[in-house]
Amino acid sequence: MPTDRPQPLSDADWPEAARALREGFAGQLNVYRVMAHHPGLLNAWAPLRAHVVKNSALGPDRSEVVILRTAHRFGSDYEWAHHVSRARKLGFPDARIAALRGMPEGEDGLIARAVDALIDDRRLSPELDAELAAALGRKGVFDLIATVGFYSVLGYILMSFDTPVDDAIAAEMKTNPLDPVT
Template sequence: MQKDRISELLSPISDEEWPAEIESLLPCFAGKLNVYRTMAHHPNLLTAWSNLREHIVVKNALGTQRSEVVILRAGVNLLSEYEWSHHVSRARICGMSDSRIASLKEDPSRMLEEDRILATAVDELFSDKKLSENTASQLFELVGKEGILDVIATVGFYSSLGYILNTFDVPIDEYIAKEMEKKPLLNM
């Protein structure tokens, strides 16, 4: 089967086609984003995903800006325009400047020290499948033991989303596409 056909078969589910067994998720996070509307093709997976998402996105030990740094850098590693665009928006909402956000596409040596540590950790997880002793030590000093685990879990969580997004060419949600068109991220 061709990729276009698979992408079409797993395109985001409309409200009218939403599976009855996960009806309670439609007005929540799942109904708001195309990536979760795509995951709704597998109701059991989306249901199981819900609790982990709550921790990773809302209740992690990193705080909102550090979490966004990790997610944005994961989006860079995944070559996911969907994740990048959505999280540029979220990073702006939580007070990050465009220049700081844009720096997350650059070499870590050009970032704020805190962002450099987080971005290096993300890069190592993608390239080496683990943290080096030096990075783990720096990360521990920055975010503590729960924070290290949350960095690793966040990279794993967003890797799964990125694989879904990239495999099925999930479209960027319209409101985010409009925001990026109206206020593009300027490389500073």
């Protein structure tokens, strides 16, 4: 394996051009410490991240469903572990999280079908779009699409560079693995 593949940057190696982001979200996670190898991209990423992660019309619960399904479909262990942790903090039972590896019922199933359509077909059918708009609102549909795109790009970065799961999340998953039967 090549040794020049980007690894998470230490604080000492952090680029000056992205210094302001290190103390915020970017310095907290390995994915952004890898992205810091390209400070221009990381700086451009920050405003979109603020919308997708903090201000989405989906709200935190629906966003987690979108992210978990996207992580599952991409096979991204990093995003899956990080968002299992986040979903648990939001109060998701393990059974709800585990169900996103299959086809859950109800609104989670609708969202999972939408994520699958975007990944497999690169579009929402008119029928699925109408169903989503009725459930999530038009802004919610746009934010669902943007969230899948956002986490797809992160998945490409994470998996291309074998980004390690952050230590605290890895420890949490080791001591409290996802129980699919809860």
